[in-house]
Amino acid sequence: MSISSASYIAYSALMATQVQMTVASANIANADTQGYTEKTANQAAVYSSGAGAGVSITSITGSVDQFLMKSLVGATSDLGSADSLNNYLNQLQSLYGNTIGDGTSGTSLGNTLASLESAISSLANNPSDASLGANVVQALDTVASQLRQTSSGIQQLRGNVDQDIGSSVTDVNKQLQLIDSLNKQIAQASGSGQPTGDLEDQRNTALQDVASKMDISYFTGANGSLQVYTASGQALVDSTAHALSYTPAATVTAGMTYNPSSPGGFGGIMLNGMDITSQITSGSIGALVSLRDTVLPGAQSQLDQLADQLATSLNAVHNQGTSLPPPATLTGTAAVTSATPLSGTGSVRIAVTDAQGNLVTSLDIPDLSSYSTVGDLVTKINSTTGLSASIDSNGHLVIAATGSGDGVAINEMSSAVGAGGQGLSDWLGLNDLVTASGASNFAVRSDILSNPGLLATSSLDSSASLTNGAQVLSPGSASIANSLYSTMTGSTDFSSVAGLGATTTSFADYAGDIVGNVASKASQASDAYKSKQALQSTFSSTMSSNSGVNLDEETARLSSLQNEYTASAELLQVINQMFTALMTAVQTATA
Numbered sequence: 001m002s003i004s005s006a007s008y009i010a011y012s013a014l015m016a017t018q019v020q021m022t023v024a025s026a027n028i029a030n031a032d033t034q035g036y037t038e039k040t041a042n043q044a045a046v047y048s049s050g051a052g053a054g055v056s057i058t059s060i061t062g063s064v065d066q067f068l069m070k071s072l073v074g075a076t077s078d079l080g081s082a083d084s085l086n087n088y089l090n091q092l093q094s095l096y097g098n099t100i101g102d103g104t105s106g107t108s109l110g111n112t113l114a115s116l117e118s119a120i121s122s123l124a125n126n127p128s129d130a131s132l133g134a135n136v137v138q139a140l141d142t143v144a145s146q147l148r149q150t151s152s153g154i155q156q157l158r159g160n161v162d163q164d165i166g167s168s169v170t171d172v173n174k175q176l177q178l179i180d181s182l183n184k185q186i187a188q189a190s191g192s193g194q195p196t197g198d199l200e201d202q203r204n205t206a207l208q209d210v211a212s213k214m215d216i217s218y219f220t221g222a223n224g225s226l227q228v229y230t231a232s233g234q235a236l237v238d239s240t241a242h243a244l245s246y247t248p249a250a251t252v253t254a255g256m257t258y259n260p261s262s263p264g265g266f267g268g269i270m271l272n273g274m275d276i277t278s279q280i281t282s283g284s285i286g287a288l289v290s291l292r293d294t295v296l297p298g299a300q301s302q303l304d305q306l307a308d309q310l311a312t313s314l315n316a317v318h319n320q321g322t323s324l325p326p327p328a329t330l331t332g333t334a335a336v337t338s339a340t341p342l343s344g345t346g347s348v349r350i351a352v353t354d355a356q357g358n359l360v361t362s363l364d365i366p367d368l369s370s371y372s373t374v375g376d377l378v379t380k381i382n383s384t385t386g387l388s389a390s391i392d393s394n395g396h397l398v399i400a401a402t403g404s405g406d407g408v409a410i411n412e413m414s415s416a417v418g419a420g421g422q423g424l425s426d427w428l429g430l431n432d433l434v435t436a437s438g439a440s441n442f443a444v445r446s447d448i449l450s451n452p453g454l455l456a457t458s459s460l461d462s463s464a465s466l467t468n469g470a471q472v473l474s475p476g477s478a479s480i481a482n483s484l485y486s487t488m489t490g491s492t493d494f495s496s497v498a499g500l501g502a503t504t505t506s507f508a509d510y511a512g513d514i515v516g517n518v519a520s521k522a523s524q525a526s527d528a529y530k531s532k533q534a535l536q537s538t539f540s541s542t543m544s545s546n547s548g549v550n551l552d553e554e555t556a557r558l559s560s561l562q563n564e565y566t567a568s569a570e571l572l573q574v575i576n577q578m579f580t581a582l583m584t585a586v587q588t589a590t591a
Helices: 001-031 066-095 111-127 130-191 197-213 283-318 376-381 426-428 446-450 481-488 505-549 550-591
Strands: 040-048 051-062 216-220 226-230 235-237 328-330 348-353 359-365 385-393 395-401 407-411 490-494 501-505
Touching: 040 505, 051 395, 066 283, 066 505, 111 130, 111 505, 130 197, 130 226, 130 235, 130 283, 130 348, 197 226, 197 283, 235 505, 235 550, 283 481, 283 490, 283 505, 328 385, 328 407, 359 376, 376 385, 395 407, 395 501, 426 481, 490 505, 501 505
Parallel strands: none
Antiparallel strands: 040 051, 216 226, 226 235, 328 395, 348 359, 348 407, 385 395, 490 501
C-alpha cells in the first residue's frame, strides 16, 4: 500500500468520524425536542480495484417504526376526541349547579325546585299571608331564572363548540400546508443526497397534529412523499394540500341545527366542494360536531321537557283559582280567532266581584258544546251585564269587568276543551301563572311578578246558584295552594328524551335525574379521557424508546467516536511524518 493510499484511508476515517460525532452531538442536543428521532450516520467501506480504500458516510437516517407510528396516530385521534368531550361535558355539568347533603340545599335545579315546594307548602298552611304568597312568586322566579340561564348556558357552549370547530379547521389547514411543503423539501433533499431525517420528524409531528383534530389515513409514496386522506378516502394532501373550509355561526340559538339538505342552520365542513361533516367521526372536530349537534341539543331537550311540563302543570292549577281582589282583566295566552273551533263539553262559571270578593254578576254556561267557536263564546260573554269580551290584535281572548273597581274570576267547573280535556280557562290561558315554550323563555307572568298579590289563592264559589252581594271568593282558602303543592310533589309523566328514560316522578326528582344524567356522562367522559391519554402515552413512550434518543448510549458513542477521531488523527500524523522522512531521504540521495 502506498503512503498516499494510507493517507487517504486515514483522512476518510477522520472525516467519517467527524460526521458521526456531529450527528451524535445533535442527538444529545435534541434529546428533549418533541418529535425528534435518533439519527444515525451510516458508514460504508470504499473499495478501489478490489482493495480497501477508506470509508464514507452514505446517508444520515432516522429510525421510525411505521407500525408504531400508525398506532400512535390513531391513539392521538382518539385522545383529541376524548379531550374535547371531557372538557365540554365538565362545563355542561357545572351549568346545573351542585347538590349538597340530602339534596335540600345547594345550587342545582333540583334544589331550587325543592325550595319552591317548601315555599308553596308554607303558603298552604297560611294562604292569607301575603308575604308567603310573595315568597312563592320569588321562589318560582328563581326557578324560571335558573331554567333560562341554564338554557342560555347550553347555547353558549354550543356557540363555543362551533367556534372551536372553526379554529380546529384553521389549524388542520396550517398543518396540511406544512406537510405539503415538507414533502417538497424532502423530495429535493433526497434528490441531492442530503439527509431528510429532521424534515421527516417535522412532518410526523404535523401529521399527529392533524390526527388530533380528525380521523385520517395516510401512506408514504415511493418518492418519500406523505399522502394524507380523510378516513373516508378524500384527499387532504397528495400532490398538493387540499384545504378544508368552515364558517362558524355568528349566533347560536336552541333551534339551530346542522342539516346539509336544509340550509339556514350550521354550515358544513367542506373539502373540494364536498360536505364532509358527517365523515369526521373522531379527533377533536368529530367530538365537537357531536357535542354541537347531539349531546348539547339533547341536554336542551331534557331541560325543555322539564320546563314545558312544569308550565303546563302549574298553569292548569292556577287557572282553577283567582286572586283576591280579582284582576280587572284576564288576557289569554292561546292564539285564537273568532273562527277557532271550541270543541268543549261541561259547564263553566264566569263572575264579576268587587274587591272584597262579593258577587256583582255572573254567567253560568251549563254546556260548552252549545258553542261552536270562540266567537260564539265572545258573543255570549258580551251579552252579560258587567262583562266584556274581545280578541285583541295579538289573537288573545280578553275578558274584562266593565265596572270600576270590579274584577273577573272563573271557575272551570266540569269544562273540558280540546284533545287534552283542559278546563276552559286553562285552554285559553286566561290565568296562567307562567309563560313558556321551552326553558329558554320560561318566566313568571309579568304582572304577577310585579304584583305577587295576583297569585291565585282563592276559588270562585261553585254552588248551584249564587246571590248578588254574597261573598263568592273566600280569603284564606288553601285549595289552590294545596293543589300547587300536590302538582309539584306528585307524580308527573316524563317521556324518554336524549338518553334519559321515560319516568313518572316529581319535578324536583326529574331535575335531579337530569343533573345525574349529565354527571354520569361527564364521569364517563373523564374516564374515557384518562384511558385514551394512557394509551396514547404508552404508544408515545414506546415510540420514544424505539426511535428517541438514549442519552447514555449517545454519550458513550460520542466518547468512542472521539477516541476513533483521535486515533485517525494520530495515524494521519504518522503517515505525514513518514511522507516527510521519505521526501528528505529522496532529496539527500539526489544531492
